[in-house]
Amino acid sequence: MRPTIIHKNNESGAHTRRGGWLTAEDKYLQACYPMAQLLDLALASDVPQHKLLRGTGIFVEDLASQAHMNGGVRFNVRQLAVLADNIAHYLPQDEIASRWGARLWPGYAGPFSQALATATDLGDFLQILCEFRHWLAPGLVPCMSQFNGYRVLHWQNVFGLSPRAEKLLSEAYMTALVSVTREQCQENNSGWICCPGQCDAAQLRRMRVYCGEETTAGAGGCFMAIPEAFLSRPWATGSPRIRDMAIAQAKTLMTGIPAESFAEQVASYLSHRFPELPSLSDTASYFGISSATLKRYLAVDGMRYQQVGDQIRLRYSLELMHFECGSNEDIADALRLGDGANFRRSFRRWTGILPSEAREALSGRLPPLNVERDSSYSSPSYSSASYSSPKSAQSIRSHRQ
Amino acid sequence: MNSLLRLHTRKLFLVGSMALLLTGLSAGLGAPKGMAAIDWVDVVGEGSTALALVIWLLMVLRSRPAGRVTNLLTLGLGFMFLAMWQDTLDEFFALAGTQAWESAVESVLMPIGLGLLTYGLWHWHKEQLSIRTQLLKREQVFRDHLWLDGLSQVARFEQIEATLASDWADEQAHQVALIVELHDFNQFERRYGYREADRLLRETGEYLILNLRQKDLICRVARDRLVILMPHTRPSEARDLAVNLRTAVEHFCFHLSDSDQRVEQVLDVGIGVRQPMDDPQALVKRATDALQSAVSGTGMSLVS
Structure with a gap:
């Protein structure tokens, strides 16, 4: 079904717009949501406040209690991104991202946090997290898939965040997920294997302390994986009734605020056409707009059409590479990229490293699971399709057939 | 100004x-x-x-x-x-x-x-x-202001890397490496907040320094994980010193700010013993493995 597109009215803002999509400029995040904790940590450092808040449009007075009367002060993803970028710039050695992540969830985001706190197991938690992703993990989008006995979760940049901001947020969200899983399972080993993408030795060392010794850099992307068996282990604090009430309340708070960004809508369409990558004009005509308008809508969030397509192909190639042990030729075939050499070139353009280096980085860290493997490949599920009930590779395949 | x-x-x-x-x-x-x-x-x-x-x-x-x-x-x-x-x-x-x-x-x-x-x-x-x-x-034999850790007031891990790299040729210099963590520090931080957790880290760092010998070197990796190098120390001696450190931390009296409440601490210790073909990373990795088994076991473990 074609999505209903409601043209943006710049003056209306997220509060009043019905339908449409969420942009990085929409002010919908209340200060008590994750940003206040991040600000607390950053402002406790020696770096002057005006440097950390430069370009964010955030004033400490905004955080005063009176300012929140009637939900007055709200922030947008762009402000969070600039703040994250400033923190990463001025405090590169500090553990602010990991420390923020370690206490991020369930957090203090009202019914959103309450829903997380009463999740019955990890699978349930991930589903809630994906549904309310823009409130609980603003800036990055968690994309889930299931491969060869593993649940894989990619942290996707759909708001054109700077590399520094993306790195800080992904580190925080990975740490948050590991920290919650550890706490609920009452075990030191959370089961998660985190791959934070390219990072320096100090960041990797830090992440190994916070996320476990299996954490690996240079696997080609920013993702984490956990064996499916961990997802159904019951959590002691789970309560389906309270969770459902909290979810209903959270949905009320979301009324009038679009659930996904335009880049997510485009990605969703491209995923359904996968492995074919439709031309810009084809996609634009699917949305009922011109190519220039589509580019302009994406540019509002700092995204490009090619970038959205590349993100999907990279995500899928990483899953085939690491979780299906696909060769370069297999992946090139699945992505319709011609031959292995073409895939190698594309992979290097997307990630800056060779597929062999990415394989080497993760080799031996993913224990083989006793799950029946299929010789053919499935289409990646993306956006809202993957946020609801995550489907197995096989079910997605049969659905396509 | x-x-x-x-x-x-x-x-x-x-x-x-x-x-x-x-x-x-x-x-x-x-x-x-x-x-x-x-x-x-x-x-x-x-x-x-x-x-x-x-x-x-x-x-x-x-x-x-x-x-x-x-x-x-x-x-x-x-x-x-x-x-x-x-x-x-x-x-x-x-x-x-x-x-x-x-x-x-x-x-x-x-x-x-x-x-x-x-x-x-x-x-x-x-x-x-x-x-x-x-x-x-x-700091022992190296000083670099970039290695100072603002949170715990001990040096960063780079200090350990530089020390190990410079003394590695002498096989007797660093036979053991200790990695220590406070048990359930994450829970402590969640329960009492960042400020108390920072204070606990600072005070524990100072307290451990008091309980180390003059020749030992202590640095922080991340969170509450600290590495201790004990030069010219045999594994059996290191084990005794680790037991002393654990006992000392058990008696460490950490009071919460604005309250008389005392929060007891337990130190988990992993001891890695150097093997002939090891490089510095392998020694630290061995100590980390020992810490993993210490956390899930009796609180202290030695891996050789």
Whole structure:
């Protein structure tokens, strides 16, 4: 079904717009949501406040209690991104991202946090997290898939965040997920294997302390994986009734605020056409707009059409590479990229490293699971399709057939 | 203004007003030279020396609390700056030959300044030796300000890397590495917040330093994970020392701020023992593996 597109009215803002999509400029995040904790940590450092808040449009007075009367002060993803970028710039050695992540969830985001706190197991938690992703993990989008006995979760940049901001947020969200899983399972080993993408030795060392010794850099992307068996282990604090009430309340708070960004809508369409990558004009005509308008809508969030397509192909190639042990030729075939050499070139353009280096980085860290493997490949599920009930590779395949 | 610089406003005022006085005297008593008569090479040479001296003076004052050493360094650098400043001024103003004060400023202030600076540096040297004793367990043979950890006040892991790399050829130097963590620190941080967790880290770091030997080195990796190097120590000795550390931390009395509540701490210790083919990373990895089994086991583990 074609999505209903409601043209943006710049003056209306997220509060009043019905339908449409969420942009990085929409002010919908209340200060008590994750940003206040991040600000607390950053402002406790020696770096002057005006440097950390430069370009964010955030004033400490905004955080005063009176300012929140009637939900007055709200922030947008762009402000969070600039703040994250400033923190990463001025405090590169500090553990602010990991420390923020370690206490991020369930957090203090009202019914959103309450829903997380009463999740019955990890699978349930991930589903809630994906549904309310823009409130609980603003800036990055968690994309889930299931491969060869593993649940894989990619942290996707759909708001054109700077590399520094993306790195800080992904580190925080990975740490948050590991920290919650550890706490609920009452075990030191959370089961998660985190791959934070390219990072320096100090960041990797830090992440190994916070996320476990299996954490690996240079696997080609920013993702984490956990064996499916961990997802159904019951959590002691789970309560389906309270969770459902909290979810209903959270949905009320979301009324009038679009659930996904335009880049997510485009990605969703491209995923359904996968492995074919439709031309810009084809996609634009699917949305009922011109190519220039589509580019302009994406540019509002700092995204490009090619970038959205590349993100999907990279995500899928990483899953085939690491979780299906696909060769370069297999992946090139699945992505319709011609031959292995073409895939190698594309992979290097997307990630800056060779597929062999990415394989080497993760080799031996993913224990083989006793799950029946299929010789053919499935289409990646993306956006809202993957946020609801995550489907197995096989079910997605049969659905396509 | 920098908080330390604020302590030295009088000194800065004195040097500034002396420089202004000299400028006024030269302008009032001398005659301006024509542009053709000014030797610009001298102006650049002497002027840049004066500028460098005033920058050094500001850097010293910005980084030091008040005291005798600071006063001596300020006076020394200040006199040298004034001498060079006068030297620069006489490139712009021609003073009559009878103005003896001008040559006196140049010739007398410079040696006095050098003498005071040297005397100040001698005391600074003695001060450094005293501070070095306090920092010994945090830095041993290397110092790099970039390795200082703002959170726990011990050095960062880079200090351990540099120490291991420099001593690795001597097989007896580092036979063991210890990695320690506070049990359930994550729970503590979640329950009591960042501020209390920071204080706990700082105090535990200080407390562990007190319980280590002079030759040991302690650094922080991340969160509450600390690495301890015990040079020229056999694994059996390291085990005894680790038991002592655990006992000490059990008796460590951490009180929450604004409350009488005491939170007891337990230290998990992993000991890695060096093997013949190891490199420094392998030793640290072995200690980390030992810590993993210590956390899920009895709180202490040795992996060789």
